[in-house]
Amino acid sequence: MDILTLKKLSIGIALGLAVLGTEAVAVSAAENTASAETQTTAIDPRIQEFTLDNGWKFIVLPRHEVPTVSFYTWADVGSAQEVKGITGIAHLLEHLAFKGTSHIGTTDYEKEKVALEKVDAAYQALIDETRKGSKADMEQLEKLNRDFQAAQEDAGQYVVPNEFGMAIELFGGRGLNASTSSDRTDYFFSLPSNAAELWFFLESDRFYEPVFREFYKERNVVTEERRMRTESSPIGFALEELLSAAYKAHPYGEPTVGHFSDIQSLTPQNVMHFFRTQYVPASMTSVVVGDITPERVKELAKIYFERIPAAPKPEPTRTVEPPQNVERKLIFHLQSQPTYIVAYHKPEMMHPDGAVYDAISSILSDGRSSRLYRSLVRDKQIAVAAEGFSGFPGEKYPNLFLFYAMPAPGHTNEEVAQAIQEEIQKLINEPVSEAELTGVKNRAEAGMLRALTSNSGWASALGQYQGMTGDWRNLFRQLDRIRAVTPADIQRVARETFKDTNKTSAYIETLTTENQ
Numbered sequence: 001m002d003i004l005t006l007k008k009l010s011i012g013i014a015l016g017l018a019v020l021g022t023e024a025v026a027v028s029a030a031e032n033t034a035s036a037e038t039q040t041t042a043i044d045p046r047i048q049e050f051t052l053d054n055g056w057k058f059i060v061l062p063r064h065e066v067p068t069v070s071f072y073t074w075a076d077v078g079s080a081q082e083v084k085g086i087t088g089i090a091h092l093l094e095h096l097a098f099k100g101t102s103h104i105g106t107t108d109y110e111k112e113k114v115a116l117e118k119v120d121a122a123y124q125a126l127i128d129e130t131r132k133g134s135k136a137d138m139e140q141l142e143k144l145n146r147d148f149q150a151a152q153e154d155a156g157q158y159v160v161p162n163e164f165g166m167a168i169e170l171f172g173g174r175g176l177n178a179s180t181s182s183d184r185t186d187y188f189f190s191l192p193s194n195a196a197e198l199w200f201f202l203e204s205d206r207f208y209e210p211v212f213r214e215f216y217k218e219r220n221v222v223t224e225e226r227r228m229r230t231e232s233s234p235i236g237f238a239l240e241e242l243l244s245a246a247y248k249a250h251p252y253g254e255p256t257v258g259h260f261s262d263i264q265s266l267t268p269q270n271v272m273h274f275f276r277t278q279y280v281p282a283s284m285t286s287v288v289v290g291d292i293t294p295e296r297v298k299e300l301a302k303i304y305f306e307r308i309p310a311a312p313k314p315e316p317t318r319t320v321e322p323p324q325n326v327e328r329k330l331i332f333h334l335q336s337q338p339t340y341i342v343a344y345h346k347p348e349m350m351h352p353d354g355a356v357y358d359a360i361s362s363i364l365s366d367g368r369s370s371r372l373y374r375s376l377v378r379d380k381q382i383a384v385a386a387e388g389f390s391g392f393p394g395e396k397y398p399n400l401f402l403f404y405a406m407p408a409p410g411h412t413n414e415e416v417a418q419a420i421q422e423e424i425q426k427l428i429n430e431p432v433s434e435a436e437l438t439g440v441k442n443r444a445e446a447g448m449l450r451a452l453t454s455n456s457g458w459a460s461a462l463g464q465y466q467g468m469t470g471d472w473r474n475l476f477r478q479l480d481r482i483r484a485v486t487p488a489d490i491q492r493v494a495r496e497t498f499k500d501t502n503k504t505s506a507y508i509e510t511l512t513t514e515n516q
Contacts (some may be wrong), residue, residue, distance in 0.1 A: 043473055043476045044061065044476070046061055046062055046063075047059065047060070047061045047462070047472070048060045048061075048294040049472070050294075050298055050301075052281065052301060052302065052305055052306050053306060053310070054281040054282075054305070054306055054308055054309065054310035055280070055281040055282035055284075055310050055313070056281035056282075056284050056285075056286070056301070056305050056306075056308065057284070057285045057286070057466070058285075058286050058287075058288065058297060058298070058301050059285065059286075059287045059288070059462050059463070059466060059472055060287075060288050060289075060292075060294040060297045060298075061287075061288075061289040061290075061458055061459075061462065062290075062291075062292065062293055062294065063289060063290055063291065063455055063458070064290075064291050065291075066290075066291065066455075067192055067193045067194070067291045068190055068191065068192055068193055068290050068291060068455060069190065069191055069192075069193050069196045069199070069288060069289065069290030069291055069292050069455065070175075070188070070189075070190040070288075070289050070290055070454070070455035070456040070458070070459040071188060071189060071190070071191070071199045071203065071286065071287070071288055071459065072186065072187075072188045072286070072287040072289075072456070072459035072460050072462075072463040073186060073187045073188070073203060073284065073285070073286045073287075073463070074184055074186050074284070074285045074286075074287075074463040074464065074466065074467035075184060075185040075186065075187070075278075075279060075283060075284055076184060076283040076284070076285075076313075076467055077090055077093075077184065077185050077278040077279060077283060078090055078180060078181050078182045078183045078184045078185060078256070078394065079091070079180070079181070079182050079251065079254060079255070079256040079258075080182050080183060080250075080251045080252060080317050080394065080396070080397065081251075081278055081314065081317065082251060082254065082258075083251075084254075084262075085262060085265075086262060086266065086270060086274065087254050087255065087258040087259045087262040087263075088222065088226070088255070088256075088257055088258015088259065088262055088263045088266070089258070089262075089266055089270060089271060089274050090180050090185055090256070090274070090278075091180040091185075091222060091256055091257055091258060092218065092219060092222050092258070092263065092266060092271060093185070093271050093274060093275055093279075094178050094179070094180045094185050094187075095218050095221065095222060096210065096212045096215065096218055096271065097178065097187065097206055097207075097210060098162075098164050098165065098178070098206075099164075099210070099211060099212060099213045099214060099218070100160075100163055100164050100206070100210075100211055100213065101205045101206055101208070101209050101210055101211055102209050102211055103205060104160075104163050104164055104167070104202070104205060104206075105159060105160050105161075105163045105164060105211065105213060106158050106159065106160060106211070106213070107157075107158050107159075107160060108158055109158075109211070111158060112155060112158035112159075112211075112213070115151070115154050115155035115157075115158065116155050116211075116213065116268075118151045118154070118155070119148070119151040119152055119154075119155050119215075119216070120267070120268060120269075121151075122144070122147045122148040122150075122151040123148055123151075123216065123267075125144050125147070125148075126141070126144040126145055126147075126148050129141050129144055152216065152217070155213070155214075156214070159213055159214060164202060164206070167198065167202065168189055168191070168198070168202070171191060171192065171195040171198055172191065172192045172195060173189050173190060173191045173192075173195070173198075174189065174190050175188065175189045175190050175456060176188075176189040177189070180256060181256060181393070181394060182251075182252055182256055182393045182394030182396075183394040183395060183396040183397075183467075183468065184464075184467055184468075186460075186463065186464075186467075187203070188456065188459065188460065190290075190455065190456055193290060193291035193292055196288075196290075196292055196296075196300075197300055200300040200301065200303070200304040200305070201304060203286070203304075204304035204305045204307070204308065205304075207279060207284070207308060208307060208308050210275065212268050212271055212272065215267075215268045215271075219263060219264070219266060222257070222258070222263055223260065223263050223264060225257060226255075226257045226258065226260060226263060229257055230255065230257065231260075234332070234334040234335070234336035234339075234508055235336070235339060235341075235508070237332070237334070238330070238332050238334075238339070238341060238506045238508050239341065239506075240255050241330055241332070241506065242330060242341060242343060242504055242505075242506045243255070243393060245328045245330055245504050246324070246328065246343055246345070246400060246504040247321055248321070248322065249319050249320070249321050249322060250317075250319050250320065250321035250397060250398075251317060251319065252321070252393055252394060252397060252399065256393070276311075277311075277314060278314055280310070280311035280312065280313060280314070281305070281308055281309075281310055281311070282310070282311070282312070282313035283313055283314065285463055285466050285467055286301075286305075286463075287458075287459040287460075287462045287463040287466075288459070289455040289456075289458040289459040289462070290455040317397065320398075321345070321397075321398060323345075323502075324345055324501065324502050324503075324504070325501050326501060327500045327501060327503050327504075327505075328503070328504040328505070329504075329505050329506075329507075330504075330505065330506040330507070331506075331507045331509065332506065332507065332508045332509065333509050333510075333511045333512075334508055334509070334510075334511055335510075335511050336508050336510065336511075337406060337407075337508075337510065338406070338407050338412065338413050338507075338508060338509055338510055339404065339405070339406050339407075339413070339506075339507075339508040340403075340404065340405050340406075340407070340413040340416050340417050340420075340505070340506075340507055340508075341402065341403070341404045341505065341506040341508075342402070342403045342404075342417070342420065342503060342504070342505040342506070343392065343400040343401065343402045343403075343503070343504050343505075344400065344401045344497050344498055344499075344502050344503055344504075345398060345399075345400060345497075345502050346390065346398065346399060346400065346401045346497055347398050348395060348396060348397050348398050348399065349391065349395035349396065349468055349469065350468075350469050350474070353489070353493050354481070355478070355481035355482045355484070355485055356485050356489045356490060356493045357390040357391075357401060357493065357497075358390060358444070358482060359437070359440050359482060359485045359489075359490060360388075360390070360401075360427065360490060360493065360494065361388060361389045361390045361401075362440040362443055362444065363427070363432060363436060363437075363440060363490075364387070364388040364389075364403075364423065365386075365387040365388050365389055366440070366443055367443075369439075371423050371426075372386040372387060372388055372403075372405075372420070372423060373386060375419060375422075375423055376405060376416060376419050376420070380419060381408060382407060382408055382411040382415050382416055382419060383405045383406055383407055383408055383411070383416050383419070384406050384407075384408050385404075385405065385406045386403075386404070386405040386406075386416065386419075386420070387403070387404060387405075388401065388402065388403040388404075388420070389401070389402060395468060396468055401497060401498075403420050405417075405419075405420060413507045413508075413509065417505070417507075424494065424498045427490060427491065427494040427498075428491060428494045428495045428498070429491075431487035431488070431490075431491060432487045432490050432491075433487075434487070437485065437486075437487060437490075440482070440485075441479075441482055441483050441485075444478075444479060444482045445479055448478070448479060461475050462475060465478075
């Protein structure tokens with residue numbers, strides 16, 4: 001048992017911030033395999049919601065089948081809130097949110113705070129000299145770099161690595177993770193129900209007074225993540241270029257991981273300003289699902305989360321992508337197998353035709369009976385993979401319907417591109433049969449049932465629908481929207497969307513001596 005972890009938890013108890021059970025039952029696979037009661041599209045009457053005085057919203061669903069509770073926090077903060085110069089900041093902040101607070105992750109915060117200020121001062125001195133370019137004093141640069149490294153080492157002596165995660169594991173928690181997308185950042189994990197109060201302490205503390213310790217090390221981690229995702233990945237590189245070509249105005253055209261130079265230029269002050277202006281209670285929703293009562297959730301939420309001061313919710317993204325009126329085509333010669341990608345602009349998730357796009361995606365790509373798999377992979381055998389799906393790179397704002405295919409050996413991108421176009425034309429020219437459309441609707445219902453068999457599944461679904469659509473009840477309305485889709489809807493939407501003037505395509509061709 002980790003002594004420093006116990007020490008921090010003891011501090012929390014002494015501060016009146018955490019009163020934890022001592023016989024926590026570990027979260028196990030039972031949480032994910034507990035029998036779900038029969039679900040319908042009717043709104044579950046057990047779900048309750050409340051909003052704290054500072055604007056932080058809570059959604060609560062009691063489920064007492066197993067003694068566990070799952071927690072999901074949606075921050076209405078994604079890369080769409082970034083501007084040129086700070087791309088990647090939302091993703092970096094997600095990483096830093098696990099570094100702890102003044103209570104968690106440190107052996108002596110008062111001394112660490114002074115040491116961190118010295119790290120920032122040493123870094124600024126190094127950057128100031130570096131910006132002199134050819135006029136920089138090389139000996140001075142070397143000295144400033146040594147000073148910067150020494151300052152980091154000095155601050156590092158106060159760090160307790162991963163204490164946030166260790167505290168959760170100590171009390172039987174599972175599934176600790178987070179993710180950042182164009183539309184949001186979310187944080188989630190599960191705990192035994194008799195340790196549920198630990199979540200309220202940890203989650204509120206990291207959004208009340210986060211400490212971005214080991215900032216420059218974590219920034220380097222994110223930089224390497226970009227190298228792996230983009231510079232070292234032909235498909236990642238092509239997708240980034242495709243988004244840049246498809247979007248001329250809206251921030252969906254910027255990479256969530258950020259541009260290399262932006263990441264390397266971010267400072268703790270940049271991140272703290274972004275945090276203070278974006279991570280306000282009015283932008284946050286937490287979902288609590290499991291063996292706990294709404295009354296208890298509200299009691300603990302008031303104790304822990306109301307200490308976070310209210311602040312104005314940031315204005316929504318104002319930039320609207322203008323209609324595309326010309327075909328855009330990219331060709332890459334890379335050390336990669338050939339790949340064809342094509343994207344078409346489409347409306348946001350809650351547009352009246354949103355469910356129609358979901359149905360089209362299911363018809364084209366849901367399983368081995370889907371049209372693209374049957375045509376390109378099974379029958380013609382010209383591709384090893386082929387798929388088409390809605391909602392790239394996000395769904396809150398108008399986004400893209402994306403197709404991709406990887407040609408089989410001996411076949412070309414042009415062949416798979418033509419085959420995909422033929423499937424698109426079938427959607428436009430021939431009504432989908434009632435049997436095929438019924439299959440789409442049945443799969444949608446089965447998919448929802450699978451997603452809602454666990455506490456964590458419920459928590460993420462409710463949180464995502466609240467965050468994306470502004471109302472968690474839309475989760476239950478979604479099946480009704482899909483059931484209302486008709487063959488005529490599919491033809492109309494396909495005709496309006498899959499036009500050459502609305503098209504951006506990318507061809508990854510294998511690099512050879514001829515095309516170098």
